[in-house]
Amino acid sequence: MTVAGYEMKLERRVTLAGWQAALIALLAIGVALAAFSVLFILAGASPLTAYREIFRYAFFNRYGSLLTLNRFIFLALATFAFVIPFRAGLWNIGMTGQMYVGALAAFGVLYAFGGKQPGSANLNPYVVIPLMVIAAAVGGAITGAVAGFLKGKWDVNEIVVTMMLNFMAFWLVSHMIKEGGPFMNPGGRGESFEVPPSVRGPLIGNVPFTIVFALGLALLLEWLFAKTKLGYQIRAYGHSPKAARYAGIVPERISILVFVVGGAIAGLAGYHYFAAVPGVYKISRDYAYFGDLAFYGIICGLIARGNAIAALPVALLFGGLSIGGRFVQGKLGLGFGIDYALLGVLMITLVAFQFFYRYRFAWNRSE
């Protein structure tokens, strides 16, 4: 193609620096927002107003920014659950199921301590909360381990297994919380009993304490990959299973390990949303919505190219847009689903722009 005396050609990139990847991501976000303007215009809203409202509410409003942070923690944890197997070259598509089972396990602890009974207000938080957190991690880990074990032992495709487990976990939640289920809310309503006030996840400021998990794990994971023997083994296996095996790394062990750790973190995401976010404190009727949201962990992980720290700003953006999108939908009287549509367009654009991780445009003065 020739433009104004310059010939444009696609060239393969040899290397990609971190800042280039970041720049490409920013460009993609810009393009996505521009493209999505069309939908706002069709819906009769001014895109500028809409975006201003979205960003203002999501990041600068007292209430909105807290909601954004809740989403951010959830997405960051779901992303880590994807990233750990990803670094070993494996695909965890089962954050949703692992998150559900984690939530169920946490509520199982409450149930065992009699938390379902009304008037169980004086459960000891120093015992019950740590147990809930541990149970959530263990629940997610076991769910993840199934895929890791099958992959490691018999090379069963981990994508299929984790995907199928999502469906199983979804209906398991339904069975547990809907009418007749052991975790059923005494008032019915198709949701679980509530977390008694004494054992709700504590807040730091107004933010759930689980933000410590999100930020701490990002640092911990990158340190693990960069400095430790375990991280080395995971990365070696991720780059070349054959070479890893040659070096004495046992594939089965890596496969199980990454899915156990990934699943455990997804379990924490379940704990976070259903037991530590103010205003929720139960497995809500619309739990499937959060299951869908967990899938954005994949996209955040891919955009961050498997780097847990780089995933943080991406998770924050997605969390904010999902909150802000929902807000303008109400405020400007737009159609249902505008928030997810916005995330969808953003996602597709970011994925499409990954093309530029491998190719770049070169301009040459044409003869």
Next chain:
Amino acid sequence: MGMNERVQLQQGDLWRDVRPGEVILEARGITKRFPGVVANDHIDFEIRAGEIHAILGENGAGKTTLMNILFGLLQPDEGEIYLRGRRVQFRSPLDAIQMGIGMVHQHRKLIPAHTVIENILLGHPQAGSVLNLKQAEEKVAALAERYGFKVDLRARVWQLSEGEKQAVEILKALYRGARILILDEPTSALTPPETERLLEAVQAMAQDELGIVPFITHKLPIVLAISDRVTVLRQGRVVARMATREATEQLLAQKMVGREVLFRLQKPDVTPGEPVIQVENLAARNDKGHLALDGVSFTIREGEILGIAGVSGNGQHELAEVLAGLRPVEQGRILFAGQDITHLPILDRWRLGIGYIPAERIDVGSIGDFSLIENVLMNYYFDEGFVRQGIIDYDKAYRLTERLIVEYNVATPSPRVKARYLSGGNLQKLILARVLSRKPRLIIANLPTQALDVGATEFVRNKLLAAKAQGAAILLISEDLDEIMSLSDWIAPIYEGRLMGMLPAAEAKKETVGAMMAGLQQEAYAS
């Protein structure tokens, strides 16, 4: 007139009235250069109607390049191809197919989930829009009947044996009108009865004035059994052409291997010490599940080099993997310094002092996206000197890598460079440096100098000799007979998974070893 009709017409003209024994394909001066190597150097040869003309050569002799040129996958830099006296140029395999050239690949190109007839019709010019399945089936069945292929046309390809899949590929080529059939290592995956059937079918096709061109790396008996004429390639050149009835296995082996100038290497004078590795009656399977090693026994002592001579695919690769712990043992046992390590995990073998230099240096021996430091760590990440409480001492690994780069002359701007940017020779030096720096008591070196330039080859050989001088036991696997002869203390030719004998290198003759590599027993050459 449609495109397809035109092609059909051309082909019809081209192949009208073929006389028995007429030259149907002639290649003149075929030359193909790749960076740093002349793969085909002015190759001339001709194929006659009704003739089976084997092309023989070791790996790297230029067979694959020539085959790809004949099938239109590569274009020659120089030279011409004539079909029945008419000059042709194949821009792609499609051209070659349309001109009547058929190819049966060693690695089958069939779709496993589809039926035989679907695979045969796939890509056929008339299979585009309206498919007359019944008519096609009748035609294919007639072809199968004529040449004695017993294949169920409605079976799915995944259900077929290797021999049947090969029959499908041949039928596919014939159905598309092939008059010259290129067979790439036709018997490599076949069982003996399947081989027998293939030979009969090939002879029947020759009776119908087709030209058949099998390309063969080893299995000299097959060449003698199947072909009318044979052309031997070595280092990109034709080194012999003869009528098969004038050839013997010994002669072909000698032509294939050639007589090259030996490197003058200073073989250190080492008195052999204690046995380091003892292998007893070892058997193992290859990836396909066939027995690749059978009844292999040997001992290597401190300071000794045992050379396993053989053309690839005779079990030497599996032998290396079994010793390194990468492949399970079917039968027999392995003793390392008296300890039974038959089922010991890979990592424990590294720790015990077994060092493995794999033939696949890019896929197995290194990680392209890892820095040189991280590549060196492949043999050190488990070492107490480099790991404290699960944390790797990357500074120490950096210093080690720096030292190895200097000691082994690895050309690189920095230890932080990714391994993928190293040349083959430099990568091999790095792998060698990493493995030898652990001072292993046993070194398994699989094709250590394959595809390296002269300088790097000599460097690697000298490093192995230096390790021997320090008392290491070395198992050297090579297809380069000169290398085996000049480095080893003992030579064990391997053929179809068995060691054909154990010769002291000082007394071994190259012709004897070459013949044993081709499957002839030692006794026949005892004189």
